[in-house]
Amino acid sequence: MGEEGLVTNRAAPEEGTLTEKAAQLLQREILQGVLEPGARLAVIDLSERYGIGATPIREALSRLTSQNLVAAVGRRGFHVRGMNYEDLHDITRVRFLVEQEALRLSMRQGGDEWEGELVASLHRLQLYVERAGSNFGAGGEQFDQLHHQFHAKLIGGSGSPRLTELARDLYNQAYRYRRSNMRRLIDAEDFMQMHRVLAHAALSRDETRAVELLHEHLNSTLANVYPDRERP
Template identity: 35%
Template sequence: MPTSLPEPAASDPARTPAATVASSVYKRLRDDLLNGGIEPGVKLRIEAICERYAAGNTPVREALSRLAAEGLVERHDQRGFTAASLNLDELEALTRTRADIDVMALKDAMAHPSTQWEEQIVLALHRLSRTPRSAQDDAYVPNREWERLHREFHRSLIANCRSRWLRQFSEELADQAYRYRQCSIRNAYGVRDVHAEHAAVAQAVLAGDVERAVSLLTRHYWQTAEFIQAVAGGEKGAV
């Protein structure tokens, strides 16, 4: 298991209110946890984080507590914090829960269609299709813009859902799923036609075919889980 943080990143010196500093540390640390800047299982030493983000002890502890509440950080009695580990058993539960929540949200959105919502889906898919998955042509290098547009596309599918709770839960589950997805991208890249999967879901939604849309979206999520399991050798436990 990794035992230390990467080298501290440079950040702005600051005479800033504590609440602002805590918010900044929270956002930057959260981004690093989600995007792989800090690997799962790494011990999050308070002193190292203070140095990395040029912040004091109090705002760092506040940020870690918020992230622990979100499940991105694990708190250990008398042993501090670690970046949340990845576990195949939890992945299955996460995938099932995410599929259930997004299916409920999608069904509600499709039951109350609007021209604006349909145009949002078409535009989100178009923008995503025109953005390369990798930042390089000859090897996979994460493209942050593709990731941003990918999230926007999935948001667009349920944007017309009337329940803000379902939309909020969907966002939280998508964050957790994103961490796991980083484990499979290199293996799936060039093998899996993700654009075709997205286009098929969008087409079913726009056609008002609820059964097909639900089936395709659910399959889309489980395919990701299957790739992650393949990377881990299909064994239960930590990824």
């Protein structure tokens, strides 16, 4: 089948740029909790808030709907997707399916560059945590950037752009829950040890151990945020 079957984006370049800007602003405020779960997202209000036209705002809302950060409910419009155990359980389950495959591929075909980047990302995270001490979990965006870099480098040798993109989207979807989890963590050494053993297993190309540790690590957020629910 030829290229005629593809849907092309005919939006003007400026409109596309504004859509990107609107999506980034919305995503940031949703992930940081400025726009709370369940909050109504009125196009006119958001247009005035960000100084961006209604069309790019609608496009941005549709984009974030596909990323499961925004929900569209019939004619009632858009609202910030709610937070609950079932949602985080589903995010965690799918995230593990994606990341375990990316991790296996990285261990099988990742070379010196992958190993070096993983070690460097672990070192940067270690330095930050050491300096922050028991307050490391309150680091907000700076901490999460370093934490995300580690997880991105861990699976960064997969050679699959789609797995990388899926993992990034799922990481973002879990961000609001992770913020709640990090507020409860004060043992910096325990936190770093969890990441060190995961990195060591990956660098040792021990697939069975690395996948087990990844499963344990990803599910720790679920267990910490919802301690009264049975752990999968």
